[in-house]
Amino acid sequence: MNVIHVNSGHTNTIYKSIVDNLFQSGVDQRVYKFVPYVHQDSIDYDDYVDIRQVYDKWNRYFFHIKHEKAQNDFMAYLEDKKPDIIHAHTLFSNGYLAYRAYQEKKIPYVVAVRGTDINIFFKYMLHLRKVGLTILLHASKIIFISPTLKKNLFDTYVPEGIRAQLEAKSTVIPNGIDEFYFDGVSVPKKRKEAGKLVVLTAAWIDKNKNQLTVCKALEHLRMTEGIDIDYRIIGGVQKEKTHQHLLKQLQSFDFVKIIPRMDKAELIQEIRAADISVMVSYQETFGLFYIESLLQNTPIIYTKNQGIDGFFEEGLVGYSADPHSELDIASKILKVLANYERLSSNTQEQTSQFTWSTVTASYKELYESVLTNATNQT
Template identity: 35%
Template sequence: MKKYSICHICSYYETPIFCDLVANQKEFTNSRVFYYQYYGHSFFNGDAENVDRCPCYNYIDRFFFFVKQNKAIKNYKRIYVNYKFDLNFSHSLFTNGYVAYTIKKEWGTPYIVTIQNTDLNIFFKYIVFLRKLGVEILRNASSIIISSKSYEETLLKKYIPSKYHNEIQEKIHIVPYGIDNFYSSHKNVNRKEMDINIRILSVGRINRNKNQLLICKATKQLINQGYPIHVDIVGPCVQPYLLKKIQKYDFVSYFDYMSKEQLIEKYREATIFVLTSKTETFGLVYAEALSQGLPIIYTKGEGFDKQFPEGVVGFHTRLNTNDLVCAIKKVINSYNIIQNQCVHASIKYDWDRINSFYKEIYQDSLS
């Protein structure tokens, strides 16, 4: 089997989805990871032999795009001067994609680029002077990977000039992230029917973006309507003032950390999984929940929206209390039908399936 020589350009490598992707492609790739960050960064997940940790800019440089990126490019060229990669794989459009774009211009190495939440909701949305650059990075990419149809629609509708629509759209591949093999090898195929006492589970950092307070407000409204509901919230606290507000609700139990073994039991105990992030590239916890037969509620227009038709594994919600209440009721009213479809749907996030797409993308990008 041909092995592709790939450099993953990833300044966010501490996020497990990226190191999982690299680890699950060892069979058909020889990979190095250019993991660059500011001086003093902890470089979590950076101990593997194929990871090149590179502290190369000051913390304040983060606010000066070209200053920071030019330092990263200089170090990329220093580290890989004697390498000949088939492809660079940049794991974001602006921050990592600019490195790959520059290396292609100087060394001729083709590249793949991934669109992330921050690319759409920060760079394209607010940093207007970089929009033209973002389009140029996309036009020069061999392939463009987006994890959801909703993000593809947002990209093309809001930020790509109409004259480039066809050129860019024909390069786009919708490829989700894969779940940890622990969950895919422990799928819950014997889930019980819904209990009279409903348990809502939410997993994610406690911060404004993850929006757990909205879940609390919607649950309170449902309890007032006679629904017996308890909420379990799992995740490290980033903004303590929000946790204080959450813990004022007597129907909430909070857990700051759980191992995979503990968390899978929480998925199995729960009735519905709810995560109403304001912005979300993908949301791997939705896919984990599905692997345990757990119906889900997700944010309309964000990364998990349109992964499946509405009502197959759950429902989307707008970010207001009444809409979330309605979404939870929809799940409850069609619970047994939805529940029976969740585990089978989670096959979409098994790495064997996802890697079949990547093999085709790598081959197409080099042909």
């Protein structure tokens, strides 16, 4: 099986893990990454990643100009590759190239729908909505990394007339978690009612990650419930000038401790020591931090209708919260405390679907079903 990944955003993170694990399962692959002509990158990519400089930087503001150049290069790139399947890792930017390859060369493709596709392209770029729906209609399979992304797309942007057709070929395959986090997992926790409540968020400090509203929720609990709180924010500030004011606001709360980014071993210890992991981003595609927390038996509070919402029954391992409401976040923290031991004991048994072995098997099965269907149609 020969797969070409179209991934203009490929870096040595989750995408590398997907490809590396598929290699281990016997899938032959290359990654097509298209970038501007003047492109500087400090990342040392694997030799299966083909970086192609195909457009001017100003072209990125004009979808069709940028992608016409990328398409011409991609067609030439495919001449000696002969892939069985193309895997586009975003709907618009990458899916458009896969769709055009299908038109010209009849190569079947699968396409992933990500948060940016829904929150930026579908929401604001009205002139491209028809393009997105066309790409979905001609895809062999449509991949969502969470049930919430799928629900948001279908409820808001998919017309009734094609909904059943797209639903039939849609599947949810989550991101995988590094096996490191599955080693040496802890035992279910018990909460001492009189002890200090340790709340943890591991994410860059920025407005989207919404640490400020969490601070206000915790301050509310201190004032109304008399709870002694230690709020630990791990990650630091990626863009200090942009978020300087936000950083000062967070530091104004005396129960907040801001901690720089740390390695995986240190982060596990922090998660294990926390009572609750809270991350209520305004927009969240997935959020590996939630799953990392569950593996350490730490209950979670996550964003309603974003990220991992939909993977777990409400109240099974934590609760979803409205990111715009400090009172809702506060109430969900109280719910966690009221059901603490049950939530903590439920956490680890819910995480097997996020192992790389499970995720890789799902991708390989998906590819095989596409190939079988393509063979039956010839």
